[in-house]
Amino acid sequence: MKIENIINEIENVDPEIYQRLDGRRSAMKNFTKFSGKIALASLPIAFGSMLNKAYGSPTGTTDAITDVLNFALTLEYIESEFYKKGYDAGVAGTLAIPAGAPIGAIKTIRDHENAHVAFLKTAITSLGGTPVAFTAASFDFTAKGTFPTVFTDYALFLAVAQTFEDTGVRAYKGQAGNLISNNDILTAALNIHSVEARHASHIRQMRKANGGLVPAGVDVKPWITLNQSGIGSSAVQASYDGEEVITQAGVNIVNIGGFTISPSAASECFDEPLTKEQVVAIVTPFFA
């Protein structure tokens, strides 16, 4: 039984066989994973199923992937427009972002989010999808009046920024599994995901330096402790609920292996995902 020879034969006739199978690695891996669970006699049937996947519904997977990318693009638009408006208000002097490193950091993050918007638009188009489109007028960053001074109160601006970044990290994380069939797109999404985490870390340090809207006795760290937002507003809590997890894959992280690991540290060392539905509920108030 030389399945790889059969595939090589098909490759001679159809050089795009591996693209149809979402790339060589996933095709062969899915096949070997699959075949490991069935009797050798059934291999031809399994092989047939694999080809059905390749040729039966070639657009299904691509549609699912562009859906995820449009979801990501929507979040990047929110962040991009938020930082554009915040930076402009800072330059205009209506939002008191300190000169030097703080305004520089907001500009840096704005530029990253702009670049992510452009990158995702290109990626979606290259997959044959249609990118969603938003403008500044699409958003209401007061969240229907919940944060009325978001562009005049620096502490509030940073608090909303932190919430967007931490939410973005959780949102990308929640979608990674839906991109597993496309190596390039998955890797790109992971490479954006970690940039959002870098932003979150920095914004959190800016909040610690500023000290505004930080509840008494709370130390804002670059990482998320339990389900604490570190923000004196219950309006952002949905972005932090679920972060308090201290077991992973059934393994209790507290004092694992006999090392002193507090519940706080156990929760900090793993960031948790959010579902698309949870993220949509969180960001919906920010649409005009």
Place this chain on the structure above:
Amino acid sequence: MPTKNSSDRELVALAEVDIKNLSRRNFLGYLGGASALLLTAAACKKDNNPISNNGTNLGSGDVGVLNYAYTLEQIEAAFYTKVFESPYSGITASESALLGDIRDHEVAHREFFKAALAAGAIPALELDFSSINFSSRDSVLGTAKAFEDLGVSAYNGAGKLLVSADYLLLAGKIVSVEARHAAYIRDLIMPGTFADGLDANSLDISRSPSEVFAIAGTYIKTKLNISNLPTS
């Protein structure tokens, strides 16, 4: 001690299955074997490279990738443990507290992989930190930055190597914490550099295992065989 439940047993069971799959991977040997050998040969030309086909075998499939992550977490955990035991001169209370947090996170990651891999885990590695001056802030933070950025790029590059969506999610849960560490350490060295080093699209970079070991090799004494790791 960690509490183990059914999910943990599933991890262990999966580990055993994948190790048995070594032969199946040989059956499909043209896929990864030849190219991995070429990569290994190329990598071995560099100094201090720990990669050797006679070394500790990280394994194949998802278990191999998890052992790869376990390798990196062993380095980070040992490094920060030493940083915390012998703090650099001039360390501030805030730095000490947050570097202590990072040590706890990395130790927890290391112990998590050890527990999750169970019988499939590689042994503890012999490490070499002789190139680091632990009394120097510059040396310690420079090394920390290199480890954290390397960890981020390694996890980002490892995502596509995983078959299981569950393991992909676990890797995702860890990599964003490594990125938070990286940004913090970078800002300690030079404020505002939290995300320097991105590509032209403002994306983080990803690295393959051989690229990662070519850099991390300086700190690893144990010889490692990565020839069975998936390559795509």
